[in-house]
Amino acid sequence: MVEQPILPSTLRAYGYHKWIGLTVFLLVLVRLAWRWTHPVPPPAAMPEWQRRAATLTHACLYLLMLGIPLSGWIYSSATGIQVVYLGLFPLPDLVAKDKTLAAVLKAVHITLNFTLLALVIIHAGAALKHHFVDRDGVLARMLPSLSRR
Amino acid sequence: MKTLRTFIPPLAAMLLAAAGGASAQGVLIDKSEIRFVSKQMGVTVEGRFRKWKANVDFRPKELAKSKAEFEIELASIDLASEESESEVRRTVWFDTAKFPVAKFASTAMKDLGGDRYEIAGTLSMKGSAKDVIVPVGIRKDASGNSVAEGQFTLKRLEFKVGEGLWADTDAVANEVLVRVRMVLPPVR
Numbered sequence: 001m002v003e004q005p006i007l008p009s010t011l012r013a014y015g016y017h018k019w020i021g022l023t024v025f026l027l028v029l030v031r032l033a034w035r036w037t038h039p040v041p042p043p044a045a046m047p048e049w050q051r052r053a054a055t056l057t058h059a060c061l062y063l064l065m066l067g068i069p070l071s072g073w074i075y076s077s078a079t080g081i082q083v084v085y086l087g088l089f090p091l092p093d094l095v096a097k098d099k100t101l102a103a104v105l106k107a108v109h110i111t112l113n114f115t116l117l118a119l120v121i122i123h124a125g126a127a128l129k130h131h132f133v134d135r136d137g138v139l140a141r142m143l144p145s146l147s148r149r
Numbered sequence: 150m151k152t153l154r155t156f157i158p159p160l161a162a163m164l165l166a167a168a169g170g171a172s173a174q175g176v177l178i179d180k181s182e183i184r185f186v187s188k189q190m191g192v193t194v195e196g197r198f199r200k201w202k203a204n205v206d207f208r209p210k211e212l213a214k215s216k217a218e219f220e221i222e223l224a225s226i227d228l229a230s231e232e233s234e235s236e237v238r239r240t241v242w243f244d245t246a247k248f249p250v251a252k253f254a255s256t257a258m259k260d261l262g263g264d265r266y267e268i269a270g271t272l273s274m275k276g277s278a279k280d281v282i283v284p285v286g287i288r289k290d291a292s293g294n295s296v297a298e299g300q301f302t303l304k305r306l307e308f309k310v311g312e313g314l315w316a317d318t319d320a321v322a323n324e325v326l327v328r329v330r331m332v333l334p335p336v337r
Contacts, residue, residue, distance in 0.1 A: 005239060011189060012190065012320055079229055079230060081192060081194065084191045087190055097229075
C-alpha cells in the first residue's frame, strides 16, 4: 500500500481543528456559567414524557459539548502531540504518549461527534415540530424574535 | 559446505556490527541519544534517531588530536506517528532512498573552561554540507562515565529538508534544535 503524502494544509487543518475545538470548549464553559446564574424560562405545556426527553437531551448536549473537546485534547496528548492554543498557549498533556490509548480515544472522539450530530438533528427536528405542528411557544421561547411577529 | 554457508551470514553480520559499533572510546550507545525538536503549527514536536554510529576520541588535554564523528541513519527516525515517520523519508524531506545517512565530522575543538567546549564541524545531509558549532558541556555521572551534552540549531531549508509546499515555515518551522547526549566510559 502506498501511503498518501501529508500536505502542509493537512497539518494546518489539524491545528485549526484543535483551536476551534478548544474555543468551543471555552464557550461552553461561559454558557454553563450563564445557565447557572440565569434561570431558564418556564417550560411550555407538553406531555410529561416530552418534557423528560427534552431535559435528558439537554443534559446529553451539554455533556457532549464538554466531552468532545476533552476527548480530542486527551487524544492529542496520547499521540504525543501537545495542544498549543492558537500556536501560542501550550496546554498540559492530560495523559502520557500511548499508541493503544490513542487508537481508542480516536474512536471515542469520532463516535461522540456523530452522537452529537444525531442529537442535534433530533433536537432541532423536535423544536421545528413544536413550532409548526404543535404551534406552541417552544421555539419562540428560544428565539424571542419569533413571538414578536 | 551446507553448514558452512548457513554460518557465513550470521558471522558476517557479527563482524559488520562490531565494525559499526567500533569507536575509539566506545560511546555507550544505549545511554546516548541524538534527539531533535521541531515546531509544527506552534507545537513543539520531539523526535530522535534510533540508529547511528559514533566515532569519538575525546582528549581534553590534546584537543587537536580529538575528534567526534557521527553517522546518522535518517530512516531510523522516531516521530510521534508512523505516518509522519514515513512522510519525512520522502523525497521532499530527507529523501532517505537517495541520501540515507547524515554525517557530522568535527574539524576543531576549543576549551571554553569549566568543562565546557566548543566543537566546530561539518554537517552533511541530503547533498548539502554546512559548518556548525556545537557548544558541549561535560560532566561525570555516578558510574564514572563522562556525559557530554550539546545542542545547536540548524535551519532545515539550508539542507533542502522540506521542499516545495513544505518550504512554508508557517506549518513547520525552519529552525530545528538538535540535542546530542553522548556517554563515554572512563578512560583507562
